[in-house]
Structures are given as structure tokens and as C-alpha cells.
Amino acid sequence: MIPPSFEYHAPGSLADAIGLLKQHGDEAKILSGGHSLVPLMKMRFAAPAHIVDINDIPGLDYLKEEGGHLRIGALVREADLEASAVIAAKFPLILDATKLIADPQVRNRATIAGNLAHGDPANDHPAVMLALDAELVIEGSGGERVVPITKFFVDTFETALASDEVLKEVRIPIPPAKSGGAYFKLERRVGDFAIVGVAAQVSLDGAGNIQSAGIGLTNVGPMPIKAEAAEASLAGKAPNDATLQQAGQLAADASKPVTDNRAPEDYKRAMVKELTIRALRRAVSRAEGGN
Amino acid sequence: MSTVNVTVTVNGVERSAEVEPRTLLVYFLRDHLRLTGTHIGCDTSNCGACTVMLDGKIIKSCTLFAVQANGKSVKTVEGLAENGKLHPIQEGFKEEHGLQCGFCTPGMMLSALELLQKNPHPSEDEIRWGISGNLCRCTGYQNIVKAIQYAADKMAKGEA
Structure with a gap:
């Protein structure tokens, strides 16, 4: 073609x-x-x-920790995330998601900023960034502005970017100690778009209870979804089965899947619940120092 | 119709052509340079038949405009053998029967090359992961994995 x-x-x-x-x-x-x-x-x-074509613009391929944030420049590729020591050490959620995006050839080209700027609810990074409470640094002819990820997605394939603006940087708060995350993606075959994807990030307090949680959902609505009620339900609770089950149900309630050639609506909703539970369980395990 | 001059170092040799900006790299290689070892399979960045290396990294040449490769270097299957001697990866595919129809083979070998450059001693799982962007409809992948293992062993001996 x-x-x-x-x-x-x-x-x-x-x-x-x-x-x-x-x-x-x-x-x-x-x-x-x-x-x-x-x-x-x-x-x-x-x-x-x-x-x-912005590929040859110098200075946009940085991936660095600075001022309590991880800063990811517009030209950082998926393969760069895969190979990054700071991602491996502090952002297992991002590493999980990146590895499940397409295949090695595509990951050598595809950028995290592009994955967000495309505004596709089937892409994986939107849910990840919703779980991590990222901010997006946008530059246009009117100057620079910082938009929280929750205000970025406007509709299917529509974002807060104006036609003269570039998504310059993704900025993610460095999680406190005793934090962990995980991404679970149900797909028909390796590298496909998700039937359902769930991103979970948790931080534990000194007693081992959940201090804060972030949950993002992939491809179960016209836009990427932040499962806020599920997140709120976890705060201050011990990460036991009952707590995770309840959060899974609230995440499923927040999803808006439609029946398509990937799966029927009720199945997708059930999978949101199950994958939320599994992602939270692994996130908690990682926050506790496990795997 | 406006065209642009594109100059790419292909397998170590500088090659130029006048192309439309919409010309994809795979068509530049096949139609303009007559390097037909790189295949067009799905044409939708799924199958990996068009895999080549751009500045040392594998990419799908059906999803990159030729003009984006301007001033860069590209390695194709035609650049694997040196001085008439098969590359260990090519030898592996021959010895281990890593192909049947051969359509996926050029792309598969370029993916194997990046994999072995990054990870000279891959496990079977790592090999399968490394070629996960290349589809083969004939072999069931078993002999492709063996071919890459053969190449890894041969290249390791070459280092020693």
C-alpha cells in the first residue's frame, strides 16, 4: 500500500x-x-x-531522574525503556507494559510520547500513565504548559494537544520506597492490541497497608480510563483478598467496554475485574520487595 | 509531483535515488536499488518480512519513509555474507534447515543478527522473544530457533 x-x-x-x-x-x-x-x-x-518529521531534532531522547520526577523526552523509544536501569529499578509497571507492545522492530521505532499523543484507548501507555499520575509537558507557539494526564485524553483519538503543539516530555513522579506496579494485558497473540489491559501502581505504608494506589484501564471504553473509585477503595487498607476483590469489582464497574471482534462486553468486564486483582496482587508483592 | 533526493549507505555502499517523500524504504530498496532480498509480506508492519537494520537497529521497512533514512546506513540480507562467505546466521539456516519457502528468511536473519549482537548467548525463550516480530508460516519456528542457536555457537567460537 x-x-x-x-x-x-x-x-x-x-x-x-x-x-x-x-x-x-x-x-x-x-x-x-x-x-x-x-x-x-x-x-x-x-x-x-x-x-x-521530528526524529532528527536533537535533545529530545533523554530519559532521566530529576527533581523527584522521571523525565522522558519525546523521542524516547519503547526499546529505550526496555533497556533502562531506572525503569527496571523503579517502574516495573512501565517495563511490563513496554515489553508487551508490538515486537522488537516496532519497539525500536515507537515512542512513548507518540503512544500517548495518538489518543488511542487501545494503546498501553495511557493506562500506565493514568496509574502513575504522570504530567505531560506540551510546547506550542504560545509557550509551554503542563497538563495532568487526567486532562489529556479528550475523546477517542482526541487529546488536549492543539494543532500547533508538540508533546515534549512525559513527567512521572518517582514513587516512594515500598512501591510497586504491574501491567496485565490480555491479548489474542503476542504484540496485539489488548482485549483488556490493566495498569496498577501501589505504595505501602510502614505497616504494610496500602497508602495510595493508581489504576488505569486499556481498551475498555472510548478513552483510557482511570478507575478512581477502585483507587480510593484501597487507601489505608490491608492488601488482602477481600480488599483486592472489591477494587477489582469497582474497576469493572468503571469500564465501558463494547462487544467487538475481540470479545463480548460482559467477558471484557469480567476480565477487567480479574486482571485488576492480579495486577494489584503483583504490584503489592513488588512493593514488598518480591517479584 | 515533487521528489526528494535520498542518499543511504546500503550494505556499506552509498546509494542515491530521486523518490517521492511517500516512498517507503522497502520500495526504495527493491524498486529503486533493485535489492530484492528484502521482502514485502503483509505491508502492515505485522509480519517482519521487510525487516532491515537502520543504523544498527532492526526496523520494518514498510513503515518507514525512505526519506527518513537519508544520511543513515541500512543493512539488508544482501549485506550479511562477506567476501563470498556466508554469515554464521546464514550458515545456521542452511545447516539446520531453518527455512522452507524462504519468504520470511531475510527478515528473520536480520532479527537474529540484532538479537545476537545484543545477547550473544540467548536462551531458547530469548530467541523466540527476539524473533517475535517475524512470522513464519512454514516451519513452526523449531528449526529457526535451532539455526539461531547454531549461529550463536559458531559466533562464540569465532570470538575465542
């Missing part, structure tokens, strides 16, 4: 990229990893007149 014609731009700086986006408005699309955009172009679901 040959994508529709376009004019190609490869700006050397973020400012130039933003200038091009401002100039061409809705006619322009950003190209980074390209693994959402190029297939959409081949299938004629997208036909941007201008492609703004």
Missing part, C-alpha cells in the same frame, strides 16, 4: 517544528515513531498534506 502524497519537512529544532505546525495547521501531522500514523495513511484514514 502506498500512502497518499505529502510534503516532507524535517525541522532541526522544536521551534522550527512548532513554526511548521502553526503555518500548516490541521494540514500537518507530526511523524515520530510512525507506527500509528503510517499505517493510517496507508489505509487512507489519514492524508496529511504536510508531514513534520
Whole structure:
């Protein structure tokens, strides 16, 4: 399949990229990893007149701890997350999710920022970032702004990004000691989109009770879902079966799946409950120093 | 129709062509450079038949515009053998019968190359994970795994 014609731009700086986006408005699309955009172009679901390729902009591929946050630049690839020592040590949730995205070739190209900016509820990082309470640093012709992840997803394939803005950085608070996370993804085959995915992050207090929890749901609604009632139900509780069962039920109640060729609605809802329980159980185990 | 000049170092040799920006790397290699060892399978970044290395990392050349490879280097299956001598990975596929129809083989071997460069002594699980982006409809993968194990052993002996 040959994508529709376009004019190609490869700006050397973020400012130039933003200038091009401002100039061409809705006619322009950003190209980074390209693994959402190029297939959409081949299938004629997208036909941007201008492609703004940001891959050669220097200084956007950083992954570093700074000021109590993990800062992930726009051009960090899934493969970079997979190979990162700080991700392995402090963000098992991200590592779990990254490894389940597509395959090695795709992970060499695909970016975490692109995975979010595409606004696809079937993508995995949105739920992960909802569980981790990430913030997104967005730069446009009007300057820089920081948007909490809960305000980023507006509708299916729609985000808070304006047509002249670039998602420049994903900023995640470094979890306190005795924290852990896990991602569970039910898929038909390796590297596929999730039938259901659940991201869970917990922090324990000195007594081993749950101090705070974050839960994000993949592909069970028109947008990625933060299961807030389930999160709230866990605060201050001992992480026993009854507590996790209740949170699983509340997460299932928060999901809005539809029947499609992957699975029927009631099955997906049941899987949200079960995967939430399993993800929480593993997150707690990791917070306790286990695996 | 506007075109752009694209210059890519392919298997160590600088190659140029005038292409439309929408030209995918796999078509640049096959149609413009006549390097037809890289195959087009699904054309939807699923099957991995079009796998090549871009600056040392495997990618699916059906999902990258040729213009994005401008100034970079690409390795294809044609670049595996050196001075008429098969690469250990090619030898492994030959010795262990790692192919039947051969359609997936060029991509499979490039994935094996990145895997062995990153992890010279992979377990069977790691091999299967390393080729998880390459589909084979003939072999059931068993002999492909053996071929890569053969190559790993051979390359390890070469180091010693």
C-alpha cells in the first residue's frame, strides 16, 4: 500500500517544528515513531498534506531522574525503556507494559510520547500513565504548559494537544520506597492490541497497608480510563483478598467496554475485574520487595 | 509531483535515488536499488518480512519513509555474507534447515543478527522473544530457533 502524497519537512529544532505546525495547521501531522500514523495513511484514514518529521531534532531522547520526577523526552523509544536501569529499578509497571507492545522492530521505532499523543484507548501507555499520575509537558507557539494526564485524553483519538503543539516530555513522579506496579494485558497473540489491559501502581505504608494506589484501564471504553473509585477503595487498607476483590469489582464497574471482534462486553468486564486483582496482587508483592 | 533526493549507505555502499517523500524504504530498496532480498509480506508492519537494520537497529521497512533514512546506513540480507562467505546466521539456516519457502528468511536473519549482537548467548525463550516480530508460516519456528542457536555457537567460537 502506498500512502497518499505529502510534503516532507524535517525541522532541526522544536521551534522550527512548532513554526511548521502553526503555518500548516490541521494540514500537518507530526511523524515520530510512525507506527500509528503510517499505517493510517496507508489505509487512507489519514492524508496529511504536510508531514513534520521530528526524529532528527536533537535533545529530545533523554530519559532521566530529576527533581523527584522521571523525565522522558519525546523521542524516547519503547526499546529505550526496555533497556533502562531506572525503569527496571523503579517502574516495573512501565517495563511490563513496554515489553508487551508490538515486537522488537516496532519497539525500536515507537515512542512513548507518540503512544500517548495518538489518543488511542487501545494503546498501553495511557493506562500506565493514568496509574502513575504522570504530567505531560506540551510546547506550542504560545509557550509551554503542563497538563495532568487526567486532562489529556479528550475523546477517542482526541487529546488536549492543539494543532500547533508538540508533546515534549512525559513527567512521572518517582514513587516512594515500598512501591510497586504491574501491567496485565490480555491479548489474542503476542504484540496485539489488548482485549483488556490493566495498569496498577501501589505504595505501602510502614505497616504494610496500602497508602495510595493508581489504576488505569486499556481498551475498555472510548478513552483510557482511570478507575478512581477502585483507587480510593484501597487507601489505608490491608492488601488482602477481600480488599483486592472489591477494587477489582469497582474497576469493572468503571469500564465501558463494547462487544467487538475481540470479545463480548460482559467477558471484557469480567476480565477487567480479574486482571485488576492480579495486577494489584503483583504490584503489592513488588512493593514488598518480591517479584 | 515533487521528489526528494535520498542518499543511504546500503550494505556499506552509498546509494542515491530521486523518490517521492511517500516512498517507503522497502520500495526504495527493491524498486529503486533493485535489492530484492528484502521482502514485502503483509505491508502492515505485522509480519517482519521487510525487516532491515537502520543504523544498527532492526526496523520494518514498510513503515518507514525512505526519506527518513537519508544520511543513515541500512543493512539488508544482501549485506550479511562477506567476501563470498556466508554469515554464521546464514550458515545456521542452511545447516539446520531453518527455512522452507524462504519468504520470511531475510527478515528473520536480520532479527537474529540484532538479537545476537545484543545477547550473544540467548536462551531458547530469548530467541523466540527476539524473533517475535517475524512470522513464519512454514516451519513452526523449531528449526529457526535451532539455526539461531547454531549461529550463536559458531559466533562464540569465532570470538575465542
